[in-house]
Amino acid sequence: MAIGRSKVVIVGTGSVGAAVAFDMVMNYICDDLTLIDINKEKSWAEATDLQHSLGYSGSRMRVKAGEYEECKDADIVIIAAALPYITGQTRLDMLEKAAGIMNNIVPNIMKSGFFGMIVVITNPVDVMSYYVHKLSGLPSNKVIGTGTALDSARLKYHLADVMSVDPQSVHALCMGEHGDSQIIPWSQITVGGKKFLDIINDNKIRLKCFDLNSVTEDIKKIAYRIVNAKGATTFGIAATTVQIVKAILRDENKVIPVSAMLNGEYGESGTYAGVPAVLDNQGVKELVEYHLSESEKVELKKSIGIIKDYKKRLKL
Ligand SMILES: NC(=O)c1ccc[n+]([C@@H]2O[C@H](COP(=O)([O-])OP(=O)(O)OC[C@H]3O[C@@H](n4cnc5c(N)ncnc54)[C@H](O)[C@@H]3O)[C@@H](O)[C@H]2O)c1
DSSP, X not given: OOOXXXXXXXXXXXXXXXXXXXXXXXXXXXXXXXXXXXXXXXXXXXXXXXXXXXXXXXXXXXXXXXOGGGGTTOSEEEEOOOOOOOTTOOGGGGHHHHHHHHHHHHHHHHHTTOOSEEEEOSSSHHHHHHHHHHHHOOXXXXXXXXXXXXXXXXXXXXXXXXXXXXXXXXXXXXXXXXXXXXXXXXXXXXXXXXXXXXXXXHTTTTTTTOOHHXXXXXXXXXXXXXXXXXXXXXXXXXXXXXHHHHHHHTTOOEEEEEEEEEESGGGOEEEEEEEEEEEETTEEEEEOOOOOOHHHXXXXXXXXXXXHHHHHHTTO
């Protein structure tokens, strides 16, 4: 008898879905992993290739390609399905096509009797997370977008590199839209417990080339450069998603900036946006509300306003 086996399903096994699957297998995140794609040959190929890694990875996971009925007893379904990327598209240009894909996928997941959690990766991720919440009928704590978690990892790495410290010693995050309007709340960022703005003030010579605005721009734009060069971003989003999945499956109560439903936090309601959230085995346990500076509050409102505009375009 299988007692308490944890199960994850990935829908969409393109560049991102396959990278997430590989990271899950290498880190033995769950017991059962099922891959679904509209292109069945692709999900079969990814699953079979992953099975061939099991002999050396030491992971005892069961990996297979499957159908939507298999979502029935899944703890988490990850959605990474999309239409092929067209050069120059912003994440928000992908809106209507992505919504069409969700219209196809989400009813199939729910028809299986699924009652777990959904982690949305598909862009534009904030609007898609909201849409999946509405389409699925699942409570908002159970539908989570990867939001600005990946941007935050990029920022952490960048600051760690500048300061020559371990990224784990950097507490940094991006907030708002996972896209061009996201903000970096510099007032909240610390390295080794010291406010980063104080570090800049105290190290004017060493950090003379450090410019807050250009770092914000670089973090926003780096994904476009990676996608133009290698066709997709994969490893960063894979590690990001696996951290979110692990926080849920292992009831870690870990704080990760994800796309979550706002219920009055940051003065906003009824929309998903990237904010720090405590993740446990129920999904989003609570949101962390920072004391942002006045200008950060204005910028965040602007970014959330963009997500709301796009929600309106979908008549949500
Ligand atoms: N949230 C983030 O931080 C983040 C980071 C990277 C990528 N992304 C997004 O992830 C998505 C996937 O990117 P990718 O590079 O893997 O794309 P891709 O084109 O390589 O893969 C998409 C996969 O989805 C499948 N698919 C399409 N329609 C489907 C349907 N109706 N049902 C099931 N499967 C379907 C395709 O067959 C394909 O295998 C994109 O929306 C991308 O923008 C998000």
